[in-house]
Amino acid sequence: MPLQELHEDTYLQLAELMHASVGLSFSTAKKPLIASRLAPRIQRLGLSGYEAYVDLIAGCDDGGEFQMAVDLLTTNETYFFREPAHFDLLESELSRTRPQRLRLWSAASSFGDEAYSLSMLLADMQQTGRIGADWSILGTDISERVLRSAVEGIYPEDRLRHVTPERLKRYCLRGSEGSAGLVQVQERLRERVRFGQLNLCRPVEELGPFDAVFLRNVLIYFDPPTKQAVVERVLTQLRPGGLFFVGTAEGRVPGVRGLTPIAPGAFRKEGA
Template identity: 70%
Template sequence: MATIPLSDRSFSRIARLMHGSVGLSYGPNKKSLMHSRLAGRLQRLGLRGFDDYVDLLESADDGGEFQMAVDLLTTNETYFFREPAHFALLQAELQRTRPQQLAVWSAASSFGDEAYSTAMLLADLEMMGCIGPDWSVLGTDISERVLQSAVQGIYPADRLRDVTPQRLKRHCLRGEGDSEGLVQMRETLRERVRFGQLNLCAAIEPLGPFDVVFLRNVLLYFDAKTKSAVVDRVLAQLRPGGLFFLGTAEGRVPCKTPLTVLAPGAFRKETRP
């Protein structure tokens, strides 16, 4: 079956809908990406073209298709201990401060790789006596589909390629038989991580305060104005003096909240107003 073309008109309709509803920004240079992510969905639904698809997305009873479109447009590759320098900095900070209580927020958690990576690190630091036992990790994302997968905590083994053998043994179960090639987080780790759906472009009810916040590799979906608003909205949940991480390629996003640069993509929320 031939691929259904995406006209400029249909692209603009979808781009406006995504920006108005969830803050996602798609300039003309993202047209091919949008087409590649959504074309197969149209074929599976038996639709004649993208205008029909937008009509479905805008309908009052879309059968969950709008959420599916958001999932398809925002899901990217992720893996455990991505950008390891951030985890090394976090470990050094916690070994220095030795907190007895600790709350961490993975604000764009996707499939949960980042949240569980953090939980592995914290569990190991607790075992070493560097932090107290009262710690928790919250992972949030706009996609229900990825969150359902995150709760299960099952991953292809390649996604854990940067996890040390010792950590794999302590925190993971290797699949056998039909599950060979898969890895599941042990229950003792999964019970320390909570997941919930959250739209970062809408008002955020009090979730924290948190001592550490990760907001990595999600701002690329937003325009400049939305980026600044999202960062300030997220930083309102972070304690003064807390650590804040962005993707290293995202640079420093202009925001009203005072931040001190610690390393590429790593910041401390200043204690002054």
């Protein structure tokens, strides 16, 4: 039986809860999308409607459902080597500077596609002597569920459609029989990447300094003041001269200083 319409007052209550708790910003125009993403979950739980679901996730004893709601409302399509110009720029920069020690941060890592893409790039560069052997990647996300999946490093083949055949052969294992159509990132790369839960709208402990930070395709969920606060918080973990990446469609964050644009969605932190 279809759910009743998501009423405006219930939607506003949900939007306020998400903004106050994790900084997510949902305009009135997003109401149909929010309703469609939550409806299957509400029906699966056997709840009477959206009002009952909001009451559940707003309560102290939600059984982890608030986190599930965050997952449902923020999970976008992701895949390996998304926006390849950023990986090309990073490769060019590192080939020029040839660092012997390197720390990268995938700050909204989702299922790990971005972090493992970076690991493939760095492994190639180490093999050709363009960077040293001391490198690692940190992937963080607000969702425990996606992080558990990221640690396993198992993906449908289509998510790796932009990975070259040579890299697939070097760094991935193809599934067979019951796992046909799946690919797992090899353990030697998974060991280079660690994942941890992090809410970017809360104070960030000392994680860095990092040589490059990827904060791509997450700012779209925040209102302008939250965007500025998140970027400024993240930049405290980036060394002067380091590279900072956002999604090319997200542009420059108004009010944030100390960044020099070097390409669409790519910046250098000033002060080197």
